[in-house]
Amino acid sequence: MTLPAQRHQDTIDTAIRALHGRTFFAAFPENPSPEIYGPDADRLGREAFERQRNQRFAELRQPGAEAWVGQEESPWEQQPLGVHYPYFAPETLVQRAQASFDPWRKLKPAQRAALLTEALDGIKDRFFEIAYATMHTTGQAFLMAFQASGPHAADRALEAIAAGYEEQTRFPEETRWEKPMGKYNLALMKTWRAVPKGVGLVIGCSTFPTWNSVPGLFASLVTGNPVIVKPHPQAVLPIAIVVAEVQKVLAAYDLDPNVCQLGVDAADRLIARDLAESPAVKLIDYTGGAQFGDYIESLKGKTVFTEKTGVNSVILDSCDDLDKVAQNLAFSVSLYSGQMCTAPQNFFIPAGGVRVAGTVVPYEEVVQKLAAAVTSLATNPKAGPHVLGAIQSPATYARVQQLTLDGGRSILPYGPVAHPVYENARTCSPCIHEVEAARIEQFSQELFGPIMLVIKTRDTQESIRLAAQLAREYGAISCGAYTTDAQVKEQIMDEMGLAGTPVSFNLTGGIYVNQNAGFSDFHVTGGNPAGNASFTNPEFVIKRFTWVGFREPLAS
Numbered sequence: 001m002t003l004p005a006q007r008h009q010d011t012i013d014t015a016i017r018a019l020h021g022r023t024f025f026a027a028f029p030e031n032p033s034p035e036i037y038g039p040d041a042d043r044l045g046r047e048a049f050e051r052q053r054n055q056r057f058a059e060l061r062q063p064g065a066e067a068w069v070g071q072e073e074s075p076w077e078q079q080p081l082g083v084h085y086p087y088f089a090p091e092t093l094v095q096r097a098q099a100s101f102d103p104w105r106k107l108k109p110a111q112r113a114a115l116l117t118e119a120l121d122g123i124k125d126r127f128f129e130i131a132y133a134t135m136h137t138t139g140q141a142f143l144m145a146f147q148a149s150g151p152h153a154a155d156r157a158l159e160a161i162a163a164g165y166e167e168q169t170r171f172p173e174e175t176r177w178e179k180p181m182g183k184y185n186l187a188l189m190k191t192w193r194a195v196p197k198g199v200g201l202v203i204g205c206s207t208f209p210t211w212n213s214v215p216g217l218f219a220s221l222v223t224g225n226p227v228i229v230k231p232h233p234q235a236v237l238p239i240a241i242v243v244a245e246v247q248k249v250l251a252a253y254d255l256d257p258n259v260c261q262l263g264v265d266a267a268d269r270l271i272a273r274d275l276a277e278s279p280a281v282k283l284i285d286y287t288g289g290a291q292f293g294d295y296i297e298s299l300k301g302k303t304v305f306t307e308k309t310g311v312n313s314v315i316l317d318s319c320d321d322l323d324k325v326a327q328n329l330a331f332s333v334s335l336y337s338g339q340m341c342t343a344p345q346n347f348f349i350p351a352g353g354v355r356v357a358g359t360v361v362p363y364e365e366v367v368q369k370l371a372a373a374v375t376s377l378a379t380n381p382k383a384g385p386h387v388l389g390a391i392q393s394p395a396t397y398a399r400v401q402q403l404t405l406d407g408g409r410s411i412l413p414y415g416p417v418a419h420p421v422y423e424n425a426r427t428c429s430p431c432i433h434e435v436e437a438a439r440i441e442q443f444s445q446e447l448f449g450p451i452m453l454v455i456k457t458r459d460t461q462e463s464i465r466l467a468a469q470l471a472r473e474y475g476a477i478s479c480g481a482y483t484t485d486a487q488v489k490e491q492i493m494d495e496m497g498l499a500g501t502p503v504s505f506n507l508t509g510g511i512y513v514n515q516n517a518g519f520s521d522f523h524v525t526g527g528n529p530a531g532n533a534s535f536t537n538p539e540f541v542i543k544r545f546t547w548v549g550f551r552e553p554l555a556s
Contacts, residue, residue, distance in 0.1 A: 004253075008117035009110070015162035018519040019536075025519045027158050028124060028151035032143070037127065045128020049136070052237070054082030059244035061257035062086055062096075069266045071233045075139035075390035076422040083237055085264045090274035093263045097199045097226040098280055100256035105196045105224035109168035112222050115249055116161050120154050122245040127151065130210065133237040138207050139390030139426070140336055149210040149238050155518035156535065157214040164222035164541040168194040171547070176554065187554040194545045196224030197303060198282035201275050203296070205287040207339050207392055209235035210242055215523075215535040216285025216305055217260070221246070223544040225283055226259045230272050232288075233265045234392070276302070283544055290446075290475070290529070297532060303543050307523075309446040310475040310530030313346045313467035314513070315492060317460040317483035318355035322369055324508040325482055330373035332480070332512045333430050336389045338450040339396065341530075342478040342514045346443050346470070347454045348463035355484070367454055371412040371432055374452070378417055378429035385419045388450070391426045396449040400428055403451060405442050408435045411454060437462065444474050460488060464495050471499035475530030477523075479503045480513040500527020 011027065018025035029036045056068055065086030072081040104112070123130070127150035134145035174191040200220035204213040209231055220227045231239045240262055247257035265271055272292075276284055276299060285305045286296045293308035319325050332344050347370070353362045361369075378384045391397045400414050412432035419425045430450035435442050443453050457463045460483075467479060479501050481492045489505060496503050502525065504513045516523045524531040526539070533540055 004114045008114045012113050012162055015158050016166050022520045028154045030147045030151040032146045041128050046132050048129040049132035056084045057240055061247045072137050074136040075392050076425045078424050087266050090271045093228050094278050094280050096258040100226045100258040104259045109165050113161050113165040119246045119249040130238050130241050137235040139392040141386045141389040153210040153214050157218040159518050159536045160215045160219040161222045163536045164219055167542050188551045189554050191550045193548050195548050196545045199280050200225045200227040200283035201281050202229045202285045203272055204231040206232040206235045209238045212287040213239055219541050220283050220544055228261050228263045230263045305533035307531040310477040311470045312344045312476050312478045314344045314480040315463045316349045316354050317488050319482045320357055322356045326369045326373035328508050330377050332514050333452050334377050334387050335514055340514050348457050350459050351456050374430050388417055400449050405433050408433050468495040468499045471501040471528050475528045476501040477530050478513050481505050500525040
């Protein structure tokens with residue numbers, strides 16, 4: 001079959017323009033409405049997911065499995081999914097990736113970009129199935145699962161494709177070079193190749209199995225590198241569907257499906273370290289905890305892209321409407337029960353209170369407004385269960401239950417959140433603890449989950465100093481700030497900018513500090529310990545290949 005080098009060029013060119021403009025662009029609609037995706041799309045996706053339960057995932061074009069393994073459990077049901085995936089030893093995965101390397105790297109960048117964009121079309125047809133798979137592996141509520149693992153992830157994948165294509169075509173493939181020497185010219189024919197680095201490895205996380213994985217996956221693929229996807233053992237199915245669709249396109253054009261492989265852990269053998277330490281693996285994308293991320297970053301001879309844990313802050317100085325601020329922040333804390341890398345954790349509030357429309361609201365009243373807003377949302381039967389979702393890991397649930405902080409006080413205890421459909425869902429409402437500003441050791445680490453820490457500071461200056469210090473020393477992925485003072489705003493921008501942390505100012509409506517928009521927002525900056533990479537900036541793709549030049553004299 002003829003490779004579709006031009007079939008998707010308009011889509012890729014539009015995506016490149018969106019990258020440059022940074023304005024709103026979404027190639028894949030985020031609204032799961034029947035008018036967009038078809039009247040039966042939801043039902044068919046749900047049925048496809050249900051058919052896969054307690055079965056082998058047989059779509060992968062990876063024959064000769066050594067075993068069939070599966071460890072996923074639905075946080076909504078607290079029952080195993082029963083899906084089993086083909087297990088291969090790390091050396092088998094690496095050998096197959098190496099064997100697929102040469103034909104893949106020798107394609108033109110336009111051909112690879114077109115093939116991968118075509119794969120996104122196939123993934124789009126399975127957005128609802130992926131949504132239910134995400135819902136029952138991560139605990140996300142359905143709408144978030146649909147948007148995050150479907151359209152938003154696909155947009156991020158297209159963003160990586162577009163960036164990779166642009167960087168590989170930035171310079172001419174060849175040129176005639178002449179240097180005047182007086183009576184004659186020196187003439188050389190110069191050619192250049194963008195040479196990929198080798199086998200890539202993508203190590204996924206349990207909470208966002210596609211959104212966090214596809215940028216690195218598609219960035220490595222579009223730049224000519226075969227990739228092994230090693231998902232978290234508790235969240236395999238969503239990314240397994242993505243891999244299957246990529247393999248389907250590769251096979252349709254007589255290319256080796258092992259260009260993109262799924263590599264899963266067995267219960268008795270975790271394979272991430274073996275894969276990461278393989279000399280053939282040159283690229284590693286990692287999302288997860290800081291300890292393993294630090295290990296990944298320490299590996300010699302690898303080009304590594306990490307997103308690790310961070311400590312996200314909110315600085316409260318002044319605002320026009322404190323009730324709207326409290327509602328916005330309550331939603332941010334509650335969204336997916338705080339299990340987002342961008343969720344706020346530390347709320348810095350001056351002891352003297354917050355200026356609101358010309359008056360000062362005392363500290364304690366500010367704290368109680370935040371607590372009341374969280375409670376109102378969590379106890380709203382129509383909104384609470386669908387915003388909070390379920391707790392992905394029992395360890396996260398235990399962290400909320402067992403949290404005690406010396407010298408602090410509990411402002412709002414966690415509580416159960418009943419779900420109208422899933423009676424056995426693992427849920428809890430956010431808890432709020434007050435921490436002394438001097439006890440920085442208590443709020444300098446990420447407490448993953450629905451945990452909100454309130455820190456009483458001397459003044460806004462101390463709030464800014466602490467938030468910036470935490471970002472510099474421990475990492476931060478997001479920051480929220482509320483101020484009506486232009487000088488304070490500039491100071492926050494300057495200090496947090498130096499700490500490599502983006503700031504969202506004065507959010508009160510339908511935009512929240514948690515959210516990042518593809519083609520516009522850079523996710524993670526790479527400028528602090530929360531991660532060394534940012535998708536999708538140019539560095540995210542150009543470090544996956546090397547420009548190599550060749551010269552040859554021409555007759556005068």
